[in-house]
Amino acid sequence: MQDLPSVLIAGVLLGGIYGLVALGLNLIFGVVRTVNFAQGELVMLSMYGTYWLYTRLGLNPYLAVPPIAVALFLLGLLLQRFVLQPLQDEPMMQIFATFGLLMLLQNLVLGVTGGVSMGIDWPAARQVLLIAGVRVSLVRVVALAALTAITIGLHLFLRDTMPGKAVRAVIQDKLAARAMGINVERAYLLTFGVGAALAGVAGALLTPIFTLSPAIGGNFILAAFAVVVLGGLGSVWGAYLGGLIVGIVETFAGYYIDPALRQAIWFLIFIAVLIVRPSGLLGQVGAEEVGFREQH
Secondary structure (H helix, E strand, C coil): CCCHHHHHHHHHHHHHHHHHHHHHHHHHHHHHCCCCCCHHHHHHHHHHHHHHHHHHHCCCCCCCHHHHHHHHHHHHHHHHHHHHHHHCCCHHHHHHHHHHHHHHHHHHHHHHHCCCCECCCCHHHHCEEEECCEEEEHHHHHHHHHHHHHHHHHHHHHHHCHHHHHHHHHHHCHHHHHHCCCCHHHHHHHHHHHHHHHHHHHHHHHCCCCCECCCCHHHHHHHHHHHHHHHCCCCHHHHHHHHHHHHHHHHHHHHHCCHHHHHHHHHHHHHHHHHHCCCCCCCCCCHHHHHHHCCC
């Protein structure tokens, strides 16, 4: 039991990574009502962009967050406008389109890089902090702090701003929102752009932690789906809570049971939540069906 604090802290920090990736995915599902399979590839693109800015321009990865987020925001606008919006009356086709984007982006990067693994040797990535007597990586603490700040900021944006209230109205009832004069398509554009920008922030912050490869997005997206389902579909705080739970469960399972089973354990939880409470811990009951019910 003397290792419990270190395992718990490691789990929370891992959960911060998962939550950071899942936040944009959850936001997109909550509004646009499509599962974005390409979210992991958006994270991957931002990681390569951060790598390029660091190696070619010497830009600190944390200072790369604003330009990467802006670039991903613009890419998200383009994807929503020209790929998903023409298919907005065909939700299943939208899902297939995002899977096609996954394959396209992954193979584009594979062709450009030749599949060679890359990484940055950033001195700050080797710094550690002492928390409750446990040595932890500084960059992982920053990722958790960023997740907390972004979650609070996104919550306040959705609650207190007019664009945020418009987005909430679209979440609750698209047809009623349109009848009240809200531009639903603009809300979709804004949401997908912000969701992609959050993937950009996640990628920039995670670049010092991971070795880059064209397939690295797949390492995040499965856990992100588990986070979204567990925390609650379309719930900002659900993504935060779900990320921490998945990270802690994976770490405890890997340490106390078997490292080979650590992901299998949270997949079992993922399946159990789907069966018992499909809306997740903090999601609105029935939210997981809205995207399909609107078509009837």
